[in-house]
Amino acid sequence: MDASQSQSLTVKARQLRDDAIQTIGTFGVGHIGGVLSVMDALTVIFYSKANIDPKNPRKQDRDRVIMSKGHAGPAMYVVLADLGYFPKEWLKTLNKNGTNLPSHCDMQKTPGIDMTAGSLGQGLSVAVGMAMAAKLDKNPATIYCIIGDGEAQEGQIWEASMLAGSRKLDNLVVMLDYNKMQLDGKVSDINDIYPVVDKWKSFGFYVQEIDGHDIEAISDAIDNAKGSGRANMIVLNTVKGKGASFAEAAANCHSMTITEDMWRKETGRYDV
Amino acid sequence: MTTDEREIRQTLAQALVSLAERDERIVVLDADLMSCHATKCFKERFPERFFNVGIAEQNMIGVAAGMATMGKIPFAYSFAPFATRRCYDQIFISVAYSGLNVKIIGSEPGVAAEANGGTHMPFEDMAIMRAIPKMVCFEPTDAAMMEKALPQIADYPTAVYVRMFRKKAAKIYDESLEFELGKAITLKDDGKDVTLIASGIMVERALQAADILAEQGIGARVVNMHTWKPIDVEAVKESAEKTGAIVTCENHNIYGGLGGAVAEVAARECPVPMETVGINDEFGQVGKNAYLSEVYHITTADIVNAAKKAISRK
Numbered sequence: 179m180d181a182s183q184s185q186s187l188t189v190k191a192r193q194l195r196d197d198a199i200q201t202i203g204t205f206g207v208g209h210i211g212g213v214l215s216v217m218d219a220l221t222v223i224f225y226s227k228a229n230i231d232p233k234n235p236r237k238q239d240r241d242r243v244i245m246s247k248g249h250a251g252p253a254m255y256v257v258l259a260d261l262g263y264f265p266k267e268w269l270k271t272l273n274k275n276g277t278n279l280p281s282h283c284d285m286q287k288t289p290g291i292d293m294t295a296g297s298l299g300q301g302l303s304v305a306v307g308m309a310m311a312a313k314l315d316k317n318p319a320t321i322y323c324i325i326g327d328g329e330a331q332e333g334q335i336w337e338a339s340m341l342a343g344s345r346k347l348d349n350l351v352v353m354l355d356y357n358k359m360q361l362d363g364k365v366s367d368i369n370d371i372y373p374v375v376d377k378w379k380s381f382g383f384y385v386q387e388i389d390g391h392d393i394e395a396i397s398d399a400i401d402n403a404k405g406s407g408r409a410n411m412i413v414l415n416t417v418k419g420k421g422a423s424f425a426e427a428a429a430n431c432h433s434m435t436i437t438e439d440m441w442r443k444e445t446g447r448y449d450v
Numbered sequence: 451m452t453t454d455e456r457e458i459r460q461t462l463a464q465a466l467v468s469l470a471e472r473d474e475r476i477v478v479l480d481a482d483l484m485s486c487h488a489t490k491c492f493k494e495r496f497p498e499r500f501f502n503v504g505i506a507e508q509n510m511i512g513v514a515a516g517m518a519t520m521g522k523i524p525f526a527y528s529f530a531p532f533a534t535r536r537c538y539d540q541i542f543i544s545v546a547y548s549g550l551n552v553k554i555i556g557s558e559p560g561v562a563a564e565a566n567g568g569t570h571m572p573f574e575d576m577a578i579m580r581a582i583p584k585m586v587c588f589e590p591t592d593a594a595m596m597e598k599a600l601p602q603i604a605d606y607p608t609a610v611y612v613r614m615f616r617k618k619a620a621k622i623y624d625e626s627l628e629f630e631l632g633k634a635i636t637l638k639d640d641g642k643d644v645t646l647i648a649s650g651i652m653v654e655r656a657l658q659a660a661d662i663l664a665e666q667g668i669g670a671r672v673v674n675m676h677t678w679k680p681i682d683v684e685a686v687k688e689s690a691e692k693t694g695a696i697v698t699c700e701n702h703n704i705y706g707g708l709g710g711a712v713a714e715v716a717a718r719e720c721p722v723p724m725e726t727v728g729i730n731d732e733f734g735q736v737g738k739n740a741y742l743s744e745v746y747h748i749t750t751a752d753i754v755n756a757a758k759k760a761i762s763r764k
Binding site for chain 1: 477498499501503504506508509511512513514515516517518519520521522539540542543544547548549
């Protein structure tokens with residue numbers, strides 16, 4: 179990735195963060211922390227790596243992106259709206275009666291969402307099944323799956339990881355959003371998942387650990403993953419609430435109230 | 451009544467091979483119980499389409515759901531408690547709520563688990579599966595029914611749960627059987643006093659009970675309610691109208707089971723005296739089918755007694 183592409187993706191990530199802050203702020207409350215921590219990874223995946231076509235969201239050979247930490251749905255929605263999967267106006271309907279954009283991802287409601295999520299731990303098994311089916315069909319799709327660090331406390335994550343490692347699913351790229359915080363506090367205080375690199379290595383994964391807010395590092399890690407010959411884990415060291423000063427300053431920003439004043443001030447969007 | 455010459459599990463596995471020959475979407479998953487499900491023939495014919503994912507049922511259901519998103523029609527097998535209770539949230543969210551077309555085969559229903567005992571003896575599988583929106587819940591009676599059901603199950607656009615007795619069942623049907631999922635089969639229509647609505651291994655017992663009742667001058671209809679959901683509302687109404695009394699017969703807890711399903715319809719559409727032969731809120735235990743059937747009061751004699759009681763309440 180050259181410097182200009184990196185720069186343009188950095189700008190794009192900032193715009194998407196502002197879209198997310200505005201979207202959740204318009205509703206008034208939401209999972210802002212985990213939405214913002216994955217935004218750089220989503221930007222790299224959707225704007226520079228994934229084989230996708232917003233005009234043909236179900237094309238068979240597309241890459242799949244599963245947001246297993248389903249509460250980061252709004253992060254997916256701002257990306258999908260920006261790419262034209264649905265009108266940007268929809269973002270104003272987040273979580274409102276009759277919306278197509280529920281807080282947790284729903285493949286039956288939202289164009290571009292490849293899998294429903296919300297009950298933690300389940301998306302990774304689904305991603306493994308997609309990767310196995312893709313191999314069976316010689317489908318070139320890469321399956322991206324983003325899991326949370328709190329989510330890694332779910333036993334199903336390890337069932338799925340064992341199978342992915344055992345079957346050397348090199349078309350699977352799992353990303354751990356390692357922001358170190360969960361709903362009730364620090365992951366390390368509640369039920370520590372450390373050492374994550376050693377854990378996934380021992381499950382047979384090719385593991386890379388990077389700064390999850392470094393666009394170039396994310397891009398390089400995805401490129402490296404594609405030739406690894408193994409199931410891939412990219413540990414994204416992230417900051418929960420990254421890019422929203424009020425969220426970063428909060429003791430815990432897993433889910434928080436966002437007033438109109440807060441989102442306008444943060445985004446500088448006073449004219450919308 | 452004769453015993454089937456074919457096991458239901460072998461019949462299903464061979465039928466899956468036949469179906470997979472002409473439909474490349476068919477894949478089979480198991481959680482280390484291939485030997486118990488006779489699916490080796492599928493593995494040998496289609497090694498790349500058979501996935502033993504190890505002892506991890508929750509993951510198996512998720513993997514099946516992922517394959518379904520890619521256009522496959524996965525059949526995921528385990529013993530009935532582990533195919534349902536163990537991975538209920540995965541079935542609920544990753545399969546049903548996501549609108550994915552996964553077929554779940556749960557074997558050894560109720561007392562059929564015999565020596566595996568209470569941990570393996572599901573009296574609640576149909577109740578919990580029935581509570582999942584749009585889930586089809588089917589219990590085949592014998593090998594011929596299983597064989598004729600398979601193409602329908604594969605073609606059904608939503609998830610289907612099959613509660614499968616594995617071994618040689620009482621032979622009720624032969625190859626001439628024609629039936630539809632969701633449409634009950636009336637096996638005996640000449641009784642005027644009571645209708646016995648049965649499923650699975652209880653169909654044979656209901657037929658035997660009808661013979662005993664006939665000897666005592668009591669006319670019993672017998673209906674095979676193989677599909678508990680969507681239940682055949684018309685068949686329940688017809689039973690109530692023709693005989694004015696209903697006895698349900700199930701190898702399952704009466705709470706949420708076939709008795710509950712029929713009662714829901716009867717109470718709404720055609721209230722008549724009803725008795726429910728089934729497991730009355732108990733856990734399982736080790737023992738032979740015949741012994742356990744005595745213990746839990748699901749024998750032919752229990753059906754006869756229940757029929758008389760229902761009739762007495764008219």
